Amino acid sequence: xxxxxPLAGVAVLIVTGSLCLAVLKINGCGATFPEPIxxxxxxxFGKAHPDVQINYTPNGSGGGVKGVTDGTVDFGASDMxxxxxxxxxxxxxxxxxxxxxxxVVPVYNVPGITQELKFSPEVLAGIFxxxxxxxxxxxxxxxxxxxxxxxxxxxxxxxxDGSGTTFVWTDYLSKISPEWKSKVGAAxxxxxxxxxxxxxxxxxxGLVKQTPNxxxxxxxxxxxQNKMGYGQVKNSAGNFVKADIAxxxxxxxxxxxxMPADFRVSITNAPGKNAYPISSFxxxxxxxxxxxxxxxxxxKAFLHWALTEGQKNATALAYAPxxxxxxxxxxxxxxxxQ
Amino acid sequence: MATTTTxxxxxxxxxxxxxxxxxxxxxxxxxxxxxxxxxxxxxxYELFIGSAPAREKLGIGFLSSSKWNxxxxxxxxxxxxxxxxxxxxxxxxxxxxxxxxxxxxxxxLAPARVSNALTFVIELLAAxxxxxxxxLAIFTLVPLMRTVVEPFLKSxxxxxxxxxxxxxxxxYLTAGLVLAIMTIPFIISVSRESLLAVPREQREAALxxxxxxxxxxxxxxxxxxxxxxxxxxxxxxxxxxxxTMAVTMVIGNDPRVHASLFSPGYTIAAVIANEFSxxxxxVHPAALIELGLVLFGLTIIINGFAxxxxxxxxxxxxxxx
Numbered sequence: 001x002x003x004x005x006p007l008a009g010v011a012v013l014i015v016t017g018s019l020c021l022a023v024l025k026i027n028g029c030g031a032t033f034p035e036p037i038x039x040x041x042x043x044x045f046g047k048a049h050p051d052v053q054i055n056y057t058p059n060g061s062g063g064g065v066k067g068v069t070d071g072t073v074d075f076g077a078s079d080m081x082x083x084x085x086x087x088x089x090x091x092x093x094x095x096x097x098x099x100x101x102x103x104v105v106p107v108y109n110v111p112g113i114t115q116e117l118k119f120s121p122e123v124l125a126g127i128f129x130x131x132x133x134x135x136x137x138x139x140x141x142x143x144x145x146x147x148x149x150x151x152x153x154x155x156x157x158x159x160x161d162g163s164g165t166t167f168v169w170t171d172y173l174s175k176i177s178p179e180w181k182s183k184v185g186a187a188x189x190x191x192x193x194x195x196x197x198x199x200x201x202x203x204x205x206g207l208v209k210q211t212p213n214x215x216x217x218x219x220x221x222x223x224x225q226n227k228m229g230y231g232q233v234k235n236s237a238g239n240f241v242k243a244d245i246a247x248x249x250x251x252x253x254x255x256x257x258x259m260p261a262d263f264r265v266s267i268t269n270a271p272g273k274n275a276y277p278i279s280s281f282x283x284x285x286x287x288x289x290x291x292x293x294x295x296x297x298x299x300k301a302f303l304h305w306a307l308t309e310g311q312k313n314a315t316a317l318a319y320a321p322x323x324x325x326x327x328x329x330x331x332x333x334x335x336x337x338q
Numbered sequence: 339m340a341t342t343t344t345x346x347x348x349x350x351x352x353x354x355x356x357x358x359x360x361x362x363x364x365x366x367x368x369x370x371x372x373x374x375x376x377x378x379x380x381x382x383y384e385l386f387i388g389s390a391p392a393r394e395k396l397g398i399g400f401l402s403s404s405k406w407n408x409x410x411x412x413x414x415x416x417x418x419x420x421x422x423x424x425x426x427x428x429x430x431x432x433x434x435x436x437x438x439x440x441x442x443x444x445x446x447l448a449p450a451r452v453s454n455a456l457t458f459v460i461e462l463l464a465a466x467x468x469x470x471x472x473x474l475a476i477f478t479l480v481p482l483m484r485t486v487v488e489p490f491l492k493s494x495x496x497x498x499x500x501x502x503x504x505x506x507x508x509x510y511l512t513a514g515l516v517l518a519i520m521t522i523p524f525i526i527s528v529s530r531e532s533l534l535a536v537p538r539e540q541r542e543a544a545l546x547x548x549x550x551x552x553x554x555x556x557x558x559x560x561x562x563x564x565x566x567x568x569x570x571x572x573x574x575x576x577x578x579x580x581x582t583m584a585v586t587m588v589i590g591n592d593p594r595v596h597a598s599l600f601s602p603g604y605t606i607a608a609v610i611a612n613e614f615s616x617x618x619x620x621v622h623p624a625a626l627i628e629l630g631l632v633l634f635g636l637t638i639i640i641n642g643f644a645x646x647x648x649x650x651x652x653x654x655x656x657x658x659x
Contacts, residue, residue, distance in 0.1 A: 061616065062617060065618070160586070160591035160612045161615070162615070185409040185410075186409075187409045188618065189408040189613060189616065189617075189622075190408060192592075195592070196506060196590040196591065196602045197590060197591025197592060197604075197612075198591070199586050199587070199612050206476055207508070210480060210507070211506065
């Protein structure tokens with residue numbers, strides 16, 4: 001037995017070695033929210049470049065950050081920018097590349113209500129803090145004149161798994177409600193004051209669809225796919241805005257003007273007359289120094305492709321494409337990859 | 339499960355094995371046995387090492403604290419421990435009598451052909467992935483609980499704190515019910531086997547002494563097969579304790595301790611599955627690993643308890659005879 005082992009080992013080496021020569025494999029992992037468009041991009045890019053194969057594992061934004069920090073993948077993906085603490089834990093430097101934008105929307109199931117409900121920031125924070133406990137609450141009624149809201153308890157549904165969606169949602173609530181900021185805070189997983197937890201976007205949509213008088217939050221695309229009612233949210237300009245590609249793009253346009261050099265920015269509660277206030281970028285996390293030059297070349301080529309050709313796929317999949325000003329800035333950062 | 343070894347017959351070799359085949363077989367099987375032991379030891383070691391940051395920060399208070407706040411990195415195991423035990427006990431309260439009853443019917447009363455056909459179907463039930471049970475529960479059981487079962491319990495037993503509060507449809511009770519459905523096939527299948535293993539003479543002797551069919555079953559056959567039946571129940575309990583997907587889909591995932599069975603809760607396995615992949619920092623993943631250690635400890639305690647129970651009942655039985 002033992003004598004044959006080295007031979008077998010050599011055989012394995014030869015086989016895998018020849019495969020490596022044929023196709024360059026690039027591995028990434030991270031956020032689930034942009035997975036549909038990333039899979040599309042990697043497929044399209046692979047078709048144009050048959051010598052490259054990009055694999056993506058959607059194991060969550062935290063998984064993406066962990067992956068690039070430990071160096072187990074060539075790039076990561078996250079719905080929230082890395083914190084200073086996380087950046088400090090990485091040996092080299094990690095560059096953030098915004099790829100597309102999305103929105104998080106309040107979804108609800110109130111029997112008898114067919115209109116789109118409107119939520120002011122104070123009421124939204126109140127509902128998730130448990131202080132607005134009835135659908136017939138005066139503050140909610142004031143936002144929705146003419147709508148007959150039932151005298152029923154509000155059942156809050158939130159994500160129970162750590163998620164970028166929760167970060168965007170709680171980041172927004174922290175910005176508009178000092179009480180939320182001090183009591184709960186913004187993170188991928190928080191200690192919820194009230195409510196039930198559903199696993200993944202699908203768990204939240206399932207619970208909301210099933211349970212009368214419930215409210216939850218999901219990525220826009222899940223609300224659209226499941227044909228669920230989702231509400232308008234009052235933005236910083238005082239207008240009630242429904243999440244769609246135009247209103248998300250406007251939120252980003254406001255942020256584009258004073259975009260920090262490293263692209264780590266939150267665009268929740270963004271200025272702009274019709275900007276949807278709970279919008280967010282999603283980022284690719286790429287090390288600034290890549291040892292394998294062939295890989296570095298292909299990753300740079302892919303990033304360039306994603307920011308130009310790739311953007312054309314965005315709207316069909318309900319993501320908002322990046323404003324040109326941000327793309328121009330990102331192209332400069334691509335050149336910085338070595 | 340160690341508790342299912344009903345007929346442990348040890349054949350110890352009288353003399354040293356002389357044939358090479360025997361020697362090889364002995365070493366190979368020994369290797370497998372030691373390997374299994376090593377896996378268990380490694381598991382505990384890894385859980386212990388991995389949970390170090392949480393143990394240092396939170397100390398023994400981890401077990402009694404009911405806080406779970408990833409933002410302030412303050413974690414406690416109590417709500418999860420409570421939810422795990424409550425749902426598993428609920429499950430067994432339902433599945434043990436039902437499973438045993440069904441097993442008695444299949445082994446003692448039903449015609450052989452019916453028994454075999456039904457057993458085949460029941461064993462199929464045991465092979466269904468738990469996520470399917472979870473989905474079925476979300477779409478059928480949860481609305482039923484919310485609109486029919488929980489309002490009924492509330493109106494009849496509402497004076498008990500167990501049955502108070504709003505009926506969401508998801509919560510401890512629904513999770514316990516799903517677990518009961520999932521554990522019943524195990525209990526039926528193993529109990530039936532041990533009932534069938536009762537020697538024919540036992541039944542004939544009881545009937546010859548003038549016992550009715552039911553008396554012979556309940557007073558002779560079931561006590562004879564007691565070990566196997568207990569084993570099947572603890573096998574079911576083990577499944578209930580560790581079940582993840584089906585539970586997380588219907589329990590509501592709320593890390594708090596509630597007295598009412600209608601309330602949403604959380605279990606250890608569910609919180610690990612939900613939070614581990616996205617847990618950031620040092621303490622949060624370590625706290626989840628420590629929860630794994632707690633679950634391991636819980637199963638050891640329960641299995642030890644099962645062992646004691648079996649020891650106690652068998653020694654009493656042999657003394658009587």
